[in-house]
Amino acid sequence: MNAFGPYLGRQQRLSGPTAPVLDKYRLEPFAAVHLADDATVDEAVGRAAASFAAVSLTPPERYEVLSRAARLVRERHDDLVDTMVAETGFTLKDCASDVSRCVQTLVTSAEEAKRLEGEMVPLAGAPGQSHRLGFTLRVPLGVVCAITPFNSPLNTVAHKVAPAIAAGNTVVVKPSQYTPVSAAKLAEVLYDAGLPDGHLCVVFGSGEDVGSRLVADERIAFYAFTGSTQVGESIQRGAGLRRTQMELGSIASTIVMADADLELAATKVTAAAFRKAGQVCTSVQRLFVQDAVFDEVAGLLTARVRDLRVGDPRSPDTDVGPMISVREAERVEAWVRRAVDGGARLLTPLERRDAVVSPVVLSDVRPDMEIHCREVFGPVLALYPFGTLDEALAGVNDSPYGLSAGIFTSDIETAFRAARRIRTGVVQVNETSSSRVDLMPFGGTKASGHGKEGPRYAMREMSEERLVVLNLRADEEGPGS
Ligand code: NAP
Numbered sequence: 001m002n003a004f005g006p007y008l009g010r011q012q013r014l015s016g017p018t019a020p021v022l023d024k025y026r027l028e029p030f031a032a033v034h035l036a037d038d039a040t041v042d043e044a045v046g047r048a049a050a051s052f053a054a055v056s057l058t059p060p061e062r063y064e065v066l067s068r069a070a071r072l073v074r075e076r077h078d079d080l081v082d083t084m085v086a087e088t089g090f091t092l093k094d095c096a097s098d099v100s101r102c103v104q105t106l107v108t109s110a111e112e113a114k115r116l117e118g119e120m121v122p123l124a125g126a127p128g129q130s131h132r133l134g135f136t137l138r139v140p141l142g143v144v145c146a147i148t149p150f151n152s153p154l155n156t157v158a159h160k161v162a163p164a165i166a167a168g169n170t171v172v173v174k175p176s177q178y179t180p181v182s183a184a185k186l187a188e189v190l191y192d193a194g195l196p197d198g199h200l201c202v203v204f205g206s207g208e209d210v211g212s213r214l215v216a217d218e219r220i221a222f223y224a225f226t227g228s229t230q231v232g233e234s235i236q237r238g239a240g241l242r243r244t245q246m247e248l249g250s251i252a253s254t255i256v257m258a259d260a261d262l263e264l265a266a267t268k269v270t271a272a273a274f275r276k277a278g279q280v281c282t283s284v285q286r287l288f289v290q291d292a293v294f295d296e297v298a299g300l301l302t303a304r305v306r307d308l309r310v311g312d313p314r315s316p317d318t319d320v321g322p323m324i325s326v327r328e329a330e331r332v333e334a335w336v337r338r339a340v341d342g343g344a345r346l347l348t349p350l351e352r353r354d355a356v357v358s359p360v361v362l363s364d365v366r367p368d369m370e371i372h373c374r375e376v377f378g379p380v381l382a383l384y385p386f387g388t389l390d391e392a393l394a395g396v397n398d399s400p401y402g403l404s405a406g407i408f409t410s411d412i413e414t415a416f417r418a419a420r421r422i423r424t425g426v427v428q429v430n431e432t433s434s435s436r437v438d439l440m441p442f443g444g445t446k447a448s449g450h451g452k453e454g455p456r457y458a459m460r461e462m463s464e465e466r467l468v469v470l471n472l473r474a475d476e477e478g479p480g481s
Helices: 038-054 060-074 079-088 092-113 155-165 180-191 208-217 229-239 262-278 291-307 326-341 388-396 412-421 455-461
Strands: 003-004 020-022 028-034 130-139 143-147 169-175 201-202 219-228 241-247 252-256 284-290 361-364 378-387 405-408 425-428 463-471
Touching: 003 180, 020 079, 020 155, 028 180, 038 143, 038 169, 038 208, 060 155, 060 180, 079 092, 079 180, 079 463, 092 455, 130 169, 130 241, 130 262, 143 155, 143 208, 155 169, 155 180, 155 201, 155 219, 155 455, 169 208, 169 284, 180 201, 180 291, 208 219, 208 229, 219 229, 219 455, 229 241, 241 378, 241 455, 262 284, 262 291, 262 378, 262 405, 284 291, 291 378, 326 361, 326 378, 378 388, 388 412, 405 412, 412 425, 455 463
Parallel strands: 003 028, 143 169, 143 219, 169 201, 219 241, 252 284, 252 405, 284 378, 361 378, 405 425
Antiparallel strands: 020 028, 130 463
């Protein structure tokens, strides 16, 4: 069984106590990681801070490292997919998609490294200021700390690490305990691509121990966090005046209007509700369907859900694999059973074997039920009928969260009205809440957090703007100056 040590620079340190990493379908260990104690965490931050002070990569050098890393991820595709299938339980299809997306995140970060630009400030627009020239520079912050969740263990880590490097920072990563190996393999890729020693450190351990120690470390300038709202709030409290990017929880909604292409909507919603067994921050949890087509859409959805293959994620035909743990699968099962006891109607059967929960479609869900008012983060889709667009928009906005939403319609006025009135960071038209292109500005509002992912936008988060003013000699002003 392979053991992975923390990266405190180019070399892993293979010493100290280990924790097993479970295969999430077979429920047996397939790897182990060496856990970081307090001294190791301190050393990791110290190495990243020293590397920031000692080596400053030029933008073309950042481009070269990140481009090479993208090529290496492509070359190591099969190994990265195998690792991810084992440590997440996600299907081959889902893992292959994550690895391909990681390549795009690295490529885009490489490209953006070359164009991290400031702007001219038109100081001459103020009376008597034409002798001043103002412009801004984007300067790196120092050590960026990335704390990441289990549900995208390669691409989400890349979404923190690559823009941080592209903007000239160094990075310390603490991946989820469930999925540490993909992060270790990304570190190996980046060092093989020529990243200077110490520019990236990776430490393994729990959020409570390693995570909170990182949050308390004043040498860290910025926290790039993706995870639950509850943990995000605690990190934000610890970060104090330091800046953060908070990609937090969500209850994502999608609307199907009666004028929509219903077949398209049903196909996309099925994929968006159940890929990664529903463990995606933008998974469709609430689907609002206009009254006139409710029964038809319910029929189209249940037919598609019945065709989904559920079970072994290594089988190329499987669409829905296990959840991240048996405990999480039991929680989802219990929430659905309590909803059904309270009057919700199951449109597809609920079955659970170990961590595998069958994809569930429900109707007649009430606002006080957990599957309505809490983030399910599992393979559960609730259908709600509505009459007018305003009712649907009110339903979407009736949530503490605001990450992403979708609407299917053939009417541009309806689409535009929804885009204006839905309070989420992203509104997708003729797509579900769960569509994403890695270069786009992605992030939420309300309890879904703040700050944007997407390399160009994340680099702005992970750098600071410095104004430079040149005072020129006033007597040189004249025509054409
Ligand atoms: P989580 O439980 O919040 O954990 C996220 C990370 O935070 C893990 O590495 C965790 O460590 C660490 N952590 C836990 N307590 C901590 C503390 N006190 N201090 C510092 N770090 C701490 O989230 P998850 O279950 O892995 O992921 C699911 C959540 O992520 C969902 O709510 C989902 O919506 C959200 N998410 C949001 C987005 C987005 O873009 N908005 C994207 C993906 C996921 P350990 O777990 O290893 O102990």
